[in-house]
Structure formats: C-alpha cells, structure tokens
Amino acid sequence: MKVLVLLSVFWLPGILGQISNKKFPESFQFGAATAAYQIEGAWDEDGKGESMWDRFIHEDPDRVKDRQNADIACDSYHKWREDIELLKELGVTLYRFSVSWPRILPNGTPNKINQAGIDHYKTFIKALKEAGIEPIVTLYHWDLPQHLLELGGWLNEQIADYFGEYARIAFKNFGDDVKIWATINEPKSTCLIGYGAGDSPPGLKLVADGVYQCAKVQLLAHAKAYHIYDDEFRAQQGGRISLVLDTTYNEPASDSDADKFGAELETEFNLGWYANPVYIGDWPELMKTRIANRSRQEGYSFSRLPEFTAEQLKYVNGTFDYFGLNMYTGLTAQYTGEFDIGEPNYYLDKGTSTSHGADWTPSTVSWLYSYPVGMRKLLNLVWNKYNPGTIYVTENGWASDGSLNDQGRIDYLQAYLSNLLDAILEDGVNVAGYTTWSLMDNFEWTEGYTQKFGIIHVDFDSPNRTRTFKESGRWYQKVVATRCLIDSCDE
Ligand SMILES: *[C@@H]1O[C@H](CO)[C@@H](O)[C@H](O)[C@H]1NC(C)=O
Ligand SMILES: *[C@@H]1O[C@H](CO)[C@@H](O)[C@H](O)[C@H]1NC(C)=O
Ligand SMILES: *[C@@H]1O[C@H](CO)[C@@H](O)[C@H](O)[C@H]1NC(C)=O
Numbered sequence: 001m002k003v004l005v006l007l008s009v010f011w012l013p014g015i016l017g018q019i020s021n022k023k024f025p026e027s028f029q030f031g032a033a034t035a036a037y038q039i040e041g042a043w044d045e046d047g048k049g050e051s052m053w054d055r056f057i058h059e060d061p062d063r064v065k066d067r068q069n070a071d072i073a074c075d076s077y078h079k080w081r082e083d084i085e086l087l088k089e090l091g092v093t094l095y096r097f098s099v100s101w102p103r104i105l106p107n108g109t110p111n112k113i114n115q116a117g118i119d120h121y122k123t124f125i126k127a128l129k130e131a132g133i134e135p136i137v138t139l140y141h142w143d144l145p146q147h148l149l150e151l152g153g154w155l156n157e158q159i160a161d162y163f164g165e166y167a168r169i170a171f172k173n174f175g176d177d178v179k180i181w182a183t184i185n186e187p188k189s190t191c192l193i194g195y196g197a198g199d200s201p202p203g204l205k206l207v208a209d210g211v212y213q214c215a216k217v218q219l220l221a222h223a224k225a226y227h228i229y230d231d232e233f234r235a236q237q238g239g240r241i242s243l244v245l246d247t248t249y250n251e252p253a254s255d256s257d258a259d260k261f262g263a264e265l266e267t268e269f270n271l272g273w274y275a276n277p278v279y280i281g282d283w284p285e286l287m288k289t290r291i292a293n294r295s296r297q298e299g300y301s302f303s304r305l306p307e308f309t310a311e312q313l314k315y316v317n318g319t320f321d322y323f324g325l326n327m328y329t330g331l332t333a334q335y336t337g338e339f340d341i342g343e344p345n346y347y348l349d350k351g352t353s354t355s356h357g358a359d360w361t362p363s364t365v366s367w368l369y370s371y372p373v374g375m376r377k378l379l380n381l382v383w384n385k386y387n388p389g390t391i392y393v394t395e396n397g398w399a400s401d402g403s404l405n406d407q408g409r410i411d412y413l414q415a416y417l418s419n420l421l422d423a424i425l426e427d428g429v430n431v432a433g434y435t436t437w438s439l440m441d442n443f444e445w446t447e448g449y450t451q452k453f454g455i456i457h458v459d460f461d462s463p464n465r466t467r468t469f470k471e472s473g474r475w476y477q478k479v480v481a482t483r484c485l486i487d488s489c490d491e
Contacts, residue, residue: 020418021490022425024483029134029433030476031094032087032455033395035141035185037070038442040100042077046116049106051143052153053445056201063203066448073443074458075465080124086439086456086467088131091480095133096394096435098141098185099174101166108145110165118173125177136394136435137174138182138244139167139225142190142200142445153202154190154214160221167225171233181241182324182394183225187218187274189246196346199446208344209304212291216306219277219316226319243278244324244394247271249374249381253332253355262335262352267381269350279386281317282308291349297341304344322432323388326395327378330371332357363408365399365451372415379423379431390432393420397437398472402452409455409472414485421485436476440467 024030043054053070061067076083087095101108103117128135140163148159167183184190190200191214198205206213222243229241250266252259265286268276272284282288283305292303308316331354339348356362360369375396382391398412413436423429441454449460455473459466469477479485 018418019414019485020421020425021484021486022421023489023491024421025424026483027432028424028483029092029094030480031092031096031133031136031433031435032090032439033096033136033435033437034076034098034439034442035138036098036100036103037073037141037143038438038444039074039076039083039097039440040103041070041072041075043071045077046120047106047114048100048117049102049108049114050146051100051102052146052149052201053143055146055149056203064446064448065450068443068448068460070443072465074440074467077120079465081127082467083439084124084127084131084133087128087133089469090455090473090477093133094136094433094435095128095439096136096138096182098138098143099170100143101140102143102145104169104173105145105166108148108162108166110162110169113169118169121174125174129177134180135178136180136182136392136433137170137178138185139163139170140183140221141185144201149202154195154217155206155210157217157220159217160224163221164224164228168228168232171229171237175233175237175239179237179239180322180392181225181229181239182244183222183241184218185244186246186326187215187222187243188270190218191215192346207346211346212305215273216308219274220312222278223316223319227315240321240390242320242322242324242388243274244326245271245274246326246328246395247378248329248331249327249371249378250331250333250354251357251374253334258335258337259333262333265335265350266331266333266352266354269346269352271382275323275382275386277308277313277316278318278320279323279388282313287349290351294341294344294349298344304349320388322390322392323382323386324392324394325378325382326437327375327393328396328398328437329368330356330360330374361408361412363399363412364401365447368399370398370412370415372412372419374419375416376419376423376427379420379429380427383423383427383429390430392432393434395435395437397453397455399451399453402441402457404457404468404470406470406472409470410475413472413476417479418485 194200195210195214196207250263252263268284276284291305398409438453440456441452441458444451457468
C-alpha cells in the first residue's frame with residue numbers, strides 16, 4: 001500500500017492500472033526471444049561439442065525438477081523453418097536468439113571450427129533476413145563448452161581470451177547480416193546461480209569470492225568481444241554490440257531512509273555490479289567500500305571483490321552501444337543493518353532482505369510477480385543513471401501452467417508494455433525494441449519443462465514438438481499489427 005502512495009506522488013502521468021491509449025512509435029520494433037540451449041536440441045549432432053549444461057544434466061538427471069533434459073527441447077535445430085513461420089505470423093521484426101558456442105567450436109577453442117554449425121546459423125540468419133526479421137544475436141546464453149569449464153570456467157581470466165576468439169569467428173561469419181549483437185546474457189544469474197547457489201553448472205558454492213571473480217571474468221570477456229568488434233569489424237559491418245543485464249526493480253519496503261538505502265543496495269549489488277563497470281567505469285562505490293570493509297574484518301588483506309587494474313578499468317569502461325535489459329519482476333527491499341562478521345558471503349555483504357508487494361499478482365513461479373510500473377521506473381533508472389543512448393528490453397514475460405487460455409499472460413504483457421510505452425512517450429526514454437520471453441515454451445534450465453514462458457505452446461509429448469498459438473500469441477500478434485494495446489488507440 002505504501003508503495004502505491006509513493007507512486008501516486010511521483011508518477012502522475014501514468015495513472016496506475018490504466019492501459020495507454022497511445023500507439024507505439026513507427027520506429028519501435030516488436031520481437032520475441034529464445035536461447036540456443038533451451039530450444040535447439042540436437043545436443044550432439046553434426047559435430048556439436050558438449051556444453052557444461054549437457055554434462056551437468058546428463059551426469060545427474062536429479063538436478064532437473066522433472067528429470068528431463070534439453071537433448072531435443074523444441075527441436076529448433078531441425079524445425080527452424082517452422083520457427084521463422086511463427087515469427088512471420090506474429091508479424092514481429094526482431095528475433096533475439098543465441099548461438100551455441102560448442103556448436104561452432106566444439107571445444108570452445110579456435111583451432112577446430114565445426115563448419116556444419118557455422119552453416120546452420122548462416123542459413124538461419126539469411127532466412128530470417130529474407131522474412132524481414134532482424135536478428136539480435138546473443139553470443140553467450142549460458143552454454144559454455146565443457147572443455148572451457150575444465151579450464152576453470154568463469155573463474156579463469158583466460159576464458160575472456162577464448163570468448164574473444166569465439167566472438168571473432170562469429171563476427172567474421174555472421175556479421176554481414178547481424179547488426180545487433182549481445183555478448184553475454186545475464187552474467188549476474190550465471191555467477192549467482194552457477195558459482196554461488198550451485199544450482200546450475202558448474203554447481204559451485206563459492207558465495208564468498210567465486211561470485212565476484214566470475215563477474216570480473218565475464219565483464220572482461222564482454223569487453224574483449226566489444227573491442228574485437230570495434231577494432232576489426234565495426235567499420236565494415238556497422239552493427240552495434242552490448243551485453244544483456246537482468247534485474248528486478250527494487251522498491252523500498254517503506255519510505256524510511258533505511259529501506260530506501262536497502263533498495264539502493266539491492267540495485268547496486270544486482271544491476272550496478274555489472275552496469276557500473278561498463279557504463280560508468282569500475283564497480284559501484286557502495287560495493288567497493290562494503291566488501292573491502294567486511295573483507296578486512298574477516299582477516300583478508302585485500303577485498304574479496306577483485307579490483308580491476310587501471311588498464312582493465314579502461315578496457316571495460318564504455319564498452320556498449322545500447323543497453324540490453326531483461327526485466328520480469330519487482331522486489332521490495334529492506335536494509336537489515338550490518339550482519340555480524342562470520343562466514344564471508346555475498347548476501348551478507350549486501351545487507352538487505354527482500355519480499356514482494358502484498359498486492360502484486362503472483363505467477364506460477366515463486367520469484368515472478370506482476371509489478372508493471374516497475375518496468376517504467378526501471379527504464380527511467382537505467383536511462384538516467386547509465387546514459388546508454390538506446391535501450392532494448394531483451395526479455396520480459398510471464399510464467400503460466402501452459403494452457404492455451406492464458407489471460408494472465410495477456411494482462412501482464414499489456415500492463416508492462418503500457419508502462420514501457422509511457423517511459424517512451426511521457427518520460428523520453430529511448431526504448432528501441434522489445435523481445436518478449438519467450439517465442440515458445442522451452443527447456444527452463446533446472447526447472448525442466450515445468451515452467452512455461454511461451455506465447456506459443458509446444459507439445460513436448462509429441463515427436464513433432466507441435467507449436468500452437470496461445471491466446472497471448474494472438475493478442476501479441478494484434479498489438480504488433482496495430483501498435484496499440486487496447487481495442488482502438490488515439491490516432
Ligand atoms: C569512463 O569513461 C567515461 C567516458 O570516457 C569517462 O568520462 C569516465 O571518467 C570513465 N570512468 C572512469 C571510472 O574512469
Ligand atoms: C565498516 O564496518 C563497520 C562494522 O559494520 C562499520 O561500523 C564501519 O562504519 C564500516 N566502515 C566503513 C568505512 O564503511
Ligand atoms: C507429426 O507430423 C507428421 C507430418 O506432418 C504427421 O503425419 C504426424 O501425424 C504427426 N504426428 C503427431 C504425433 O502429431
């Protein structure tokens with residue numbers, strides 16, 4: 001309730017709950033998003049190498065909620081023509097998908113290139129372009145080649161060099177047709193889930209230090225790819241390149257100064273952690289001082305948050321051409337006060353506790369609540385704090401039970417898109433495009449097929465992996481065609 005009171009004071013133009021009756025600008029691009037591991041299948045076909053996800057799940061099926069795997073998934077490696085037909089039917093002009101690193105470099109190393117993998121993506125990208133759909137190509141959506149994991153994965157700075165080699169091969173082969181690149185998807189989730197909680201590969205619980213080292217290596221890898229593009233390809237290919245960051249919008253749990261500080265901490269330790277080095281230069285000051293302070297009290301003579309050298313700072317700073325933003329939900333945040341010194345831990349460093357607003361609509365997934373005005377507020381925050389020039393909302397979507405009648409997803413998308421439109425028209429934020437998550441139901445990592453994010457249903461019981469539009473897919477199709485979120489917009 002308190003949150004609502006705050007909103008009505010600061011957000012006069014957008015009356016809560018009211019869907020905009022304005023049209024999206026003609027230049028705004030609608031699209032949909034997927035990721036290689038979640039849809040492609042063909043996990044060992046035509047020379048593809050093993051990814052750390054292949055290994056992690058094959059090694060122990062119990063790591064996945066429904067004991068399923070992504071060996072076939074949506075079978076998009078074979079059914080990509082059908083996927084393009086779906087995109088055409090939706091009428092979208094953007095498709096965000098990822099290239100599987102081990103599909104084109106089976107070991108992740110540049111000495112052995114899998115031509116079948118190169119050909120697959122070349123053909124796919126050409127067909128997309130012919131259909132009038134612009135690709136946003138993510139280079140790394142979590143499927144690290146297993147060999148590189150054995151080399152130390154995202155804890156080893158050398159992985160940044162390997163990522164650079166891979167990126168160069170992708171730019172060289174696909175760059176004539178790709179004008180929007182995303183280097184790394186959601187580094188925060190990779191580091192916190194894979195190297196902190198240990199619930200995704202490599203399954204490490206290094207919540208004191210590994211999570212921070214992982215962040216540094218991913219940022220160096222991103223920067224490496226950016227500079228290779230900048231130095232060797234940009235002049236000829238003329239595209240744009242950045243990374244994709246995920247965050248919640250964090251509301252203070254009350255209007256106390258302590259909770260406002262809690263929300264700031266939450267934002268800096270999630271979004272600022274990655275955005276600050278790229279868009280401003282260096283880690284957020286709050287992280288630097290807090291982690292250094294706690295490290296000292298824990299007996300370290302250096303900070304568990306690894307410093308960038310002066311050279312690295314400069315190398316990472318400014319490596320963006322747009323801001324790729326994944327946003328699904330909000331949180332309410334409280335400052336807990338300083339935790340006692342004990343086992344070093346990212347969450348103790350952060351010093352917050354989080355929840356959700358009492359009146360936010362829950363989805364079928366524990367972390368996902370509908371908090372539409374958070375979209376507008378987050379876009380304003382990103383715009384004002386990071387000055388990115390252009391923002392793409394590269395993921396946003398709703399989880400439901402998978403039925404074709406998915407009014408909850410329509411309500412969610414309508415309200416979020418309305419707030420996105422308000423950010424453009426009322427607040428002057430340059431949001432150039434939106435790729436909803438997801439084009440279709442797919443393999444949701446360790447949740448298996450239990451979480452359905454698609455606007456198109458996939459029948460995972462059929463060998464055909466039959467695709468069927470949900471009601472939200474039809475609704476989105478109409479929005480794309482009319483550029484209007486309601487029956488009829490102001491002209
Ligand atoms: C990052 O780069 C910008 C633009 O060149 C510059 O203004 C800023 O001072 C740099 N940040 C740091 C911490 O060096
Ligand atoms: C370091 O932490 C201690 C204990 O939490 C606190 O009292 C002190 O103000 C902190 N110092 C700095 C420089 O943040
Ligand atoms: C799969 O597709 C083929 C070809 O369209 C069709 O003949 C067959 O009946 C389908 N099978 C299922 C289980 O849907």
